[in-house]
Amino acid sequence: MKLMEARVVIKALGLLLGASLSCASAGCATVRPEQRAVLADPTMQFDEKSMDRAALEHTLDNREGSTGGGSVRGGGCGCN
Amino acid sequence: MPRRPRARHCLGALLGLSVVLGAAPARAQVASLDLGSALFVEPSKRSGLTVVNPSATLSVKPSDWLTVQGGYEADIVSGASESVKGGKLSNVDIVTSATHFADTRHAMTGGFTVTRASTHLTGSYTYGTEHDYRSNAFAVSAGTDFLQKNTQIELSYGRGFDKVCTTAYVASDAPSSRLALDNSEGCFKDEKKRASRDINLDNFQVGWTQTWTPVFATQLVLSAALQHGFLANPYRSVVIASAGDQALENHPENRARGALGLRGKYYVKNLQTAFSAGARLYRDTWDIFGQTYELDAERYMLPWLRVLVRARYYTQTKALFWSDDYTGGEPATGPRGQYWSGDRELSPLSSYLIGARALATRQGRPGQRVLGLFLSLSGSISFDMLKTNLRDFTLGGRAPDDTLALLWSLGLRGEF
Numbered sequence: 001m002k003l004m005e006a007r008v009v010i011k012a013l014g015l016l017l018g019a020s021l022s023c024a025s026a027g028c029a030t031v032r033p034e035q036r037a038v039l040a041d042p043t044m045q046f047d048e049k050s051m052d053r054a055a056l057e058h059t060l061d062n063r064e065g066s067t068g069g070g071s072v073r074g075g076g077c078g079c080n
Numbered sequence: 081m082p083r084r085p086r087a088r089h090c091l092g093a094l095l096g097l098s099v100v101l102g103a104a105p106a107r108a109q110v111a112s113l114d115l116g117s118a119l120f121v122e123p124s125k126r127s128g129l130t131v132v133n134p135s136a137t138l139s140v141k142p143s144d145w146l147t148v149q150g151g152y153e154a155d156i157v158s159g160a161s162e163s164v165k166g167g168k169l170s171n172v173d174i175v176t177s178a179t180h181f182a183d184t185r186h187a188m189t190g191g192f193t194v195t196r197a198s199t200h201l202t203g204s205y206t207y208g209t210e211h212d213y214r215s216n217a218f219a220v221s222a223g224t225d226f227l228q229k230n231t232q233i234e235l236s237y238g239r240g241f242d243k244v245c246t247t248a249y250v251a252s253d254a255p256s257s258r259l260a261l262d263n264s265e266g267c268f269k270d271e272k273k274r275a276s277r278d279i280n281l282d283n284f285q286v287g288w289t290q291t292w293t294p295v296f297a298t299q300l301v302l303s304a305a306l307q308h309g310f311l312a313n314p315y316r317s318v319v320i321a322s323a324g325d326q327a328l329e330n331h332p333e334n335r336a337r338g339a340l341g342l343r344g345k346y347y348v349k350n351l352q353t354a355f356s357a358g359a360r361l362y363r364d365t366w367d368i369f370g371q372t373y374e375l376d377a378e379r380y381m382l383p384w385l386r387v388l389v390r391a392r393y394y395t396q397t398k399a400l401f402w403s404d405d406y407t408g409g410e411p412a413t414g415p416r417g418q419y420w421s422g423d424r425e426l427s428p429l430s431s432y433l434i435g436a437r438a439l440a441t442r443q444g445r446p447g448q449r450v451l452g453l454f455l456s457l458s459g460s461i462s463f464d465m466l467k468t469n470l471r472d473f474t475l476g477g478r479a480p481d482d483t484l485a486l487l488w489s490l491g492l493r494g495e496f
Binding site: 030031033035036037038039041042043046049050051052054055056058060063064065066067068 | 114118120227283285293299303304337338341343347362364366368379380388394399425426429431435437439462464468485489490
């Protein structure tokens, strides 16, 4: 991808981020605790600490020139 | 190998502690033990790289708000790699320049997590050692959720103090006269022919997870890293003159890296499947621009069996000073005159990955443990295949044959 195209992608991500932050802070994305059954499932977690994922990331870190931007803990929570 | 008995003692202590805790008649989960092993193979006639990666992690919850964790892992590496990198014009004999090696890296980790109603704080320390490398890393992270738990923010910072063994050149020696290591003998032992050089690492990360609907969530992660010190491979020489002159790989001593990743998860009720899509953009001060695109899908085939399939595409541009061949008369003040590299990770490349994982979980019933010991027990098996396309990397003009990688992993997790 050329640098111009990269800038377009970054700008689009920035706009998406801004719109998302505005929406989230305005409270337009409210999921009530009793609606979290699916979100709390392990398949909907972003950073499930699995053996295979750790091994895969270890492999990719050693074979590619880039790193970072991976998943962090977070996702649906069944707690009230 | 004086450290192996110590590593075995650590592992034995972990297992012993887990058995004691598992035998305790606790009603709530007080500990979990993760055991795993991964096998990485490059089916190449020339390099034949094989890595076995066993690991064990024990987490203990002495109270509701505190989790203490300890772990051990090893990388047992064997194979062959090119000790001299030359390009299309260099006429390097890659058969004789490929050197066989075997090494084992041991890493021990200890840490804690403090959890409150809607916040958590985690700290950890990791020590890693191998014949030619030492690493000390501290990491802290803190997270909280708000807006009725629909929004989660996590901040983390890691600091690494590493040391790498090289030949004993001094700063005033011209980079073109520095020699590569031919083995790790004498490293970290006051040997006059060896030197120890620092690598300082700073990693920052912020993550924002947002739930939008009862079946849709996103995560945005921004990472930044600073690296300073000896960032080359101490074993690799690069042909830098048409007469065949070689010198130790010479990389800049500073590198700043940034990445932005965006992922979404969506659960399709009709298919009873969770789909995930993600994109990541990466940029660094060595002028590498990388893009990653990922897709995966996971569903319950049986109430106790989950199957995940995944696919990934990655592409990157080359580093500013990358060249497959440095013998073409680059200006001494230009990027390829000041620095030279034989690292394929700095060349323009793309890669494809496909993989799958099956995970089986057995939950104990109230008052009844699995196998009389576990509150829950799960096991996983996975396989991934990675194919790399090196667009501008040759070994003496020949395309390398070690561009296919196979990865298997097995995992076992028990909660007590």
